[in-house]
Amino acid sequence: MHTFLEFEKPIAELEGKIEELRHLTNAGDINIADEVGKLQAKVDKLLRQTYAKLTPAQKVQVARHPNRPHGLDYIKALVEDFTPLAGDRHFAEDEAIIGGLGRFRGRSVVVIAQEKGHDTETRVRHNFGMAKPEGYRKAQRLMFLAERFRLPVVTLVDTAGAFPGVDAEERGQAEAIAKSIETCLRIGVPLVAAVIGEGGSGGAIALAAADRVLMLEHAIYSVISPEGCASILWRNPNNASDAATALRVTSQDLKELGVIDSVILEPIGGAHRDPADIAKALGDAIEEALSELDGLDAATLKAARRAKFLAMGQKGLS
Incomplete structure (x- = not known):
């Protein structure tokens, strides 16, 4: 329904x-x-x-739509012979982040996706897509595995943010996120990230410091949720609509700012109205991005990735 x-x-x-x-x-x-x-x-x-x-606040609603396709939906639609790999080899398995090996349109890849779940059972199992340190350490492990075997990495970003619980903080949440961002920047293989729903705070950029950052038309990507921003600046979460506008969370704004590289158009009415169509569009965009990176050696990839993110800061200062 x-x-x-x-x-x-x-x-x-x-x-x-x-x-x-x-x-x-x-x-x-x-x-x-x-x-x-x-x-x-x-x-x-x-x-x-x-x-x-759509206003920015309405786009936030669409990005969070309960029927919107999530990471596992896109993996099932686009990746053949997907073999999930579990655990961070330090503490535990974290099902908020799903990762593994598979074949994407004829090429072997490592896929890492944040998964929110679709119903009560799966949302609880995947912790609503909010990873703990072990999730980010698993992502690091898989990125280094991809580098060892010279495989490109594809990440699917969809989280309200990293899990803010006491247990996560005790196990080094901030360090795990920082290390994950560093790993994205360090690996010498192509890395393509796609923001498919919510790209929330460090929990999102931990998987999105990529050679190419794609974003679905009605996804959002920001340093903080509109509600969180409103609570801090206005002392009133009812100002979330104002915050969404001020934060410039939309794909169109972020493309203009140079934070993302391309916008993937969604079916009329949003991705949830035609999951097959948006999966094909996302697959085409990922394939194009990977093709652009084919043949580049590790040193070239890392230098270009570094220059890309340093240029964002320079643009903000100019």
Whole structure:
């Protein structure tokens, strides 16, 4: 069953009428097929109009949509013979980050994805995509494994942020994130990151300090959640809409700022309305990015990656 967001109420009403018509067994003189067609045309038009002018706060809602595809969905759609590798070899396995080996469109890759889960059971199992230190240390282990075997790395970023619990802090959450960012910058193999939903704070950049950073059209990427920012600056989480605008969390803003490299257009109405279509679009973008990096040696990759992130700071100062 489709879940509608607050700003989608007019669309929900029209789609409700379509469902009612489809369940009619005796409609008298009404041609059900014609009426459904007319209403569907109105839905499509309203979807296009609505999604063409989403505010930053509305994009935050779309990025968090409960039906939006997550990391494992894209792995299933794009990676053949995926073999998950578990554990950080220090403390434990962390299912907020899924990683392993597989074949992406004919090439062997290491895939690392943050996974939120789709229902209560899987959300609890994956800790809502919020990794603990062992998750980031597992990611480091897999990135070094990829370097050892000369395999490109693909990361799928989707987290509200790293887990902020006491146990995570006791095991060195900040150090684990910093080391993960360092590992992204150090490895001598191609690294392509895609922000597929929420890119929240250090928990996201820990997997996104990449040669190419892709971002889905209605994903978000920011140093803090809008609610967290509003609580700090306005002392009121109700100012989250203002914070979303001020933070410039949208893919369009981040492309303009040079924080990301490209925006992947989503189906009308968001990725959740056509998971197969967005999986293909994401796959095409990843394939193109990997092709651009083919043949580059380790020294060239690391130098270009370093220059890329240093240039962001320079742009901010200019």
